[in-house]
Amino acid sequence: MSLDKSRDLYNKARTLLPGGVSSPVRAIKPYPFYTESANGSKIKDIDGNEYIDYCLAYGPNILGHANPSIKQAIINQLEKGWLYGTPTDLEVNLAEKIAALYPSIDMLRFVSTGTEATMSALRAARGFTGKNKFIKIEGGFHGAHDAVLVKAGSGATTLGKPDSLGIPEDFTKHTLQTPFNDIEALTQLIEKNQDDMAAVIMEPVMGNIGPVLPEGDYLKDVRKVTEENDVVLIFDEVITGFRLAMGGAQEYFGVTPDMTTLGKIVGGGMPIGVFGGKKEIIEMIAPSGSVYQAGTFSGSPASVAAGLAVLDVLEKEEVHKKLNATGDMMRSRLSEIVSDLNLDYNVVGISSMFKIFFGDKPLNYQDVLKCDKEGYVQFFFKMLDSGVFIPPSQFETNFISTAHSEDDIEKTLTAYEANLK
Ligand SMILES: Cc1ncc(COP(=O)(O)O)c(C=O)c1O
Structure with a gap:
């Protein structure tokens, strides 16, 4: 060769x-x-x-x-122009489909990558709770933004550099870690930091170090302890969304988080990210609320058209x-x-x-x-x-x-x- x-x-x-x-x-x-x-x-x-x-x-x-179906949808969209900077019916249609499939999502915002989705989801959870700390799972990968590049999986672990230079300690001091499949450790960490604990973010199946699967009732127990302590549970389904089932890992395992992040499949191979959740949390996002989030390419018509096409095929076939x-x-x-x-x-x-x-x-x-x-x-x-x-x-x-x-x-x-x- x-x-x-x-x-x-x-x-x-x-x-x-x-x-x-x-x-x-x-x-x-x-x-x-x-x-x-x-x-x-x-x-x-x-x-x-x-x-x-x-x-x-x-x-x-x-x-x-x-x-071919996704290709045709993209071509059709290209004929009509591919970036407007205005709202489109496409984004309303895709949002409606996603919300119907994910019981955790009443409302959502489109962004351009999974990184942006988890970054914005964490900001929304912090804005909603008025608290600063969050827990991620060791080896979990949620993209390449400052707060989550601590013991991160994917390329960071492959290269033996799960933490990154260039991130002030002040930016990660609110990021706490716990091992996957250890409900006692998670419970203790939440209880110890309850006064300032905004969220737990996790991949329900750890796709960036494996896959490593949740054992027994782990996800159900995570849901229970977060609910009992008023901590926002975010499932990062950038990999598992539309992969395990149309409704992702939350459908597969029957566990409903408060917020969900999506990416990858939902753009049919075009750049996309989604964060969504309970109405009262997502309505905190600008312009309806005071948690700021914005993007030139958010809801890009070509990506959203590709997303509608892929969901169509997944559903029909x-x-x-x-x-x-x-x-x-x-x-x-x-x-x-x-x-x-x-x-x-x-x-x-x-x-x-x-x-x-x-x-x-x-x-x-x-x-x-x-x-x-x-x-x-x-x-x-x-x-x-x-x-x-x-x-x-x-x-x-x-x-x-x-x-x-x-x-x-x-x-x-x-x-x-x-x-x-
Ligand atoms: C679970 C998970 N979250 C977030 C991301 C970041 O997505 P993106 O690469 O689109 O920024 C990834 C990327 O692999 C991922 O696997």
């Missing part, structure tokens, strides 16, 4: 872009492949290599790349049943392979998310850090050589799309077996 053109482009790119990339997780060492195009389940690099893609842009492309069944099959076949090869590895996942952990099944961030992440990177390169693109990190989730055929899945399983061997 030749990657000569990618290598040459990378040498130029790293003189212009830090690390040669536009987002850290893409910086595969010694150099990443540069993409020429992508269609369906496949992504093609500029050297002409083609890979079955389980990265899928880190989650958004649940219908695969360049889905009842996609989740089939996708979740494919996920079950993938996990059970991978588990057989791991067990036949007598490896001390674990297959984890839920719905159309999966991963092999090079170590014990993790329950939280500390467990995840014990896995063989260097071994995983070697495995990643072998898979790439076999024509399968999985995320280049032990800490990022693999995603399946509706575009993955049976043949893709069989080829992938064959590659897993050969390369694990």
Whole structure:
């Protein structure tokens, strides 16, 4: 497999872009492949290599790349102009759909990224409660804004830098941390800081260090303790929204938070973020309230048109049943392979998310850090050589799309077996 053109482009790119990339997780060492195009389940690099893609842009492309229905919706919108700076019927229609699917969302605001969504959600929760502190889960990733870049998952953990320089301690002194799946620790932290505790923000399934799944009644217990202590519970469903079910993890697990953040899938692959929640909280947002939030690109017509198109397909074709069944099959076949090869590895996942952990099944961030992440990177390169693109990190989730055929899945399983061997 030749990657000569990618290598040459990378040498130029790293003189212009830090690390040669536009987002850290893409910086595969010694150099990443540069993409020429992508269609369906496949992504093609500029050297002409083609890979079955389980990265899928880190989650958004649940219908695969360049889905025809979404493409047409974007083209139709482009014909009419793609940025107005005025309200549109599109945003009202998408808001209505989202609110109908997420019982936690009475009202919402569109923003441009998941980062903006969690940043604004936390501001709203603080504005609403008049309190300053919030709790995040160790290893949780909520984008790259100051308050949440503490023990952050995703690229931050992959690079071994879960905290960031350039953030004054004053900006994170209100950010408290607790391990996932430990209700006692969370309860104690809330009770100890009750006077100034505004919110708990969490990924209901930890997608940026795994996936790591909630055990037993953990999410229900989180809901109970936050409710009892008047703490706003925010589910960050940027990954799990429209992935686990139309109504996200909150539908899947039957737990309703006070606020929800969405992104990725809900823009059909175009830039988007959403934060929403109870009417009394979201009405605090400007101009109806005094929590300020604004954006030139918020509710961008092309993104919202793509969002309406993807939700249409997901709903009409009842996609989740089939996708979740494919996920079950993938996990059970991978588990057989791991067990036949007598490896001390674990297959984890839920719905159309999966991963092999090079170590014990993790329950939280500390467990995840014990896995063989260097071994995983070697495995990643072998898979790439076999024509399968999985995320280049032990800490990022693999995603399946509706575009993955049976043949893709069989080829992938064959590659897993050969390369694990
Ligand atoms: C759970 C979660 N929240 C927030 C974000 C940030 O979203 P964005 O990259 O669109 O800013 C991500 C990104 O991966 C995420 O996984």
